[in-house]
Amino acid sequence: MQALDGIKVLDLSRTLAGPYSSMLLGDMGADIVKVEQPGKGDESRQFTPPAWNGESCYFLSSNRNKRSITIDLKTDEGREIVYKLAKEADVLIENFRTGALDKLGLGYEQLKELNPRLIYCSISGFGRTGPEKNRAGYDLLLQGYGGLMSITGEADRTPAKAGMSIVDLTTGMYAVYGILTALIARDKTEKGQFIDVSLLDGQISLLNHMATGYFATGKPAGRMGSAHPTLVPYQAFSAKDTDIILAVANNGLWEKCCRAMGWENLLEDSRFVTNDARVSNRAILIPMISERLAKLESEEIFDTLDAVGVPCGPIHTIDQVVNHPQVKAREMILEVEHPTVPNLKIPGFPVKLSDTPASLQKYPPLLGEHTEEILDQLGFSPEQIEELKIKRIIGDPVQKNYSLS
Structure with missing residues (x-):
């Protein structure tokens, strides 16, 4: 048994923050249906190099434990499929621009009429309220906008970003935190709710003692390389060899x-x-x-x-740390059987539960791989599915020839 067995998640998100959050829920047993654009899919499928046997490493790292269905959301028939999925879902995750899904008839106010128990998690760059709500947000932009880059790097050099997509990944974690909290609340109220998570809000939260220190002193912290503003010695040094x-x-x-x-x-x-x-x-x-x-x-x-x-x-390099005995002992690298990527390896489960542990159930899906399976479960006949394919409302069951240029 897993903690989220029976929880159905409709994932309309793409790139990283949203897909990372739905993957974490899938790791704990939730059934994730990932909706993608026919013929193209999640834009992270095109984020190369690097690629592994034609598959984007970016996509592979954040999309295990999901089923992929391709739907054209700009068509009435496509939206009808999403309505059917939303009516059965416990959670919906999306990261479209503010107002985009409302215009398509897929906003929270519209879908909660179909399913009052739906928990609708909206991820955006700047939040769904405020003067910047319509701005697009990307990890690099928010590392700068949210203050992180002002304290990252050496004092006499150009500000540096964190090496990984820290804003996207932490926002995905905050989204999971909100979703799990809303699921607990729903057990008490029988009602779903709207969750507004933004890259900016998550980054402000991560400023933590840096923000409080500014309010205490009136002086913003600056770049100090690896050093710490309030602890000494607490930084990188050079030994004779490394x-x-x-x-x-x-x-x-x-x-x-x-x-x-x-x-x-x-x-x-x-x-x-x-x-x-x-x-x-x-x-x-x-x-x-x-x-x-x-x-x-x-x-x-x-x-x-x-x-x-x-x-x-x-200070380990990536190759050193992923092969380290401690990392192996913690089972932090998963070996995944995949139809097109032999010997696929991806980071594992960072949370260890004694009774309901995370598990690998599904490899990162090929584009549209589960389209017919999902439609069949919704009650569509083979003839109806074929008609949707002819009209290009849905893509082929498995799209192996999408562009990774």
Whole structure:
């Protein structure tokens, strides 16, 4: 058994934030029906390179545990199919521009008349209210707009974005949080509700102590590279052979670090006795530590500090971390049987439940792979399905020839 067995999700979203949220629900047992555009599909199917045997790695990473149906939403017949799906659904996820689905007759106010228990999760760049509600939003844009890039990178360099699509992915997680909360509420009220999740709101939430610090001081934080504004030493350093992380997060760890490394003179220096003092004298202390660590091999540093419980470690490349014994022990890389991608591997389930664990039920679907299966379950006859195909309301059962150029 899985926690979300029996929950039906109608996924009208594409690209990353929405598909990532529906994938997380599918991992926990929800039945995800992914609606895609005939002949083209989710635009992330075209996000290449890299591709793996003609399939977009971007798409493969965020669309397991789903069934794909292709429907032309601009046709009356296509919308009728969506109405039938929505009437049976527990959750709908969409990330169209503000007002776009309302114009198609697929907005929340319209669909809740068909299904009062429907939980309608709307994901957008800037939210469905406010002066910027009509703006399109993408991860890079919101990393800048939402303040993240102002605190990412070195102080004397151009602002940098996070290496992964952090805004999209965290927004997807917030969407799941909202959906699960709404499902619990529905158990009490018997009614669904509208959920408004935006990339901007999620990013403001992630500013966390940075935002509160600004309100306290009136000074916005700036770029500090890997350093931390309120903890020292807590950043990357260069050992003799490679770069490392040293995370001395409190005074107790500072004492352990200095004694283990033979830095008693630093421990006794009044400029570095407390964390407040170390922050104030960062410009003096960091070069002193850097000079000492640069003379030592990384493994020597790790062995010394691990022995006394001081957090430290390497800066892994992606190939190193995905093959690491700890990652393998945590089963964080899934090997997936896929009809066109042999030996497909994708990141696994980050939440481990003892009684209702996540599981891999379906590989990332080919475009329109489950169209006939889903329509059959809705009560369409083979003749009706064939007529929909002739009218191009739906695509072929499996579209293997979509463009990945």
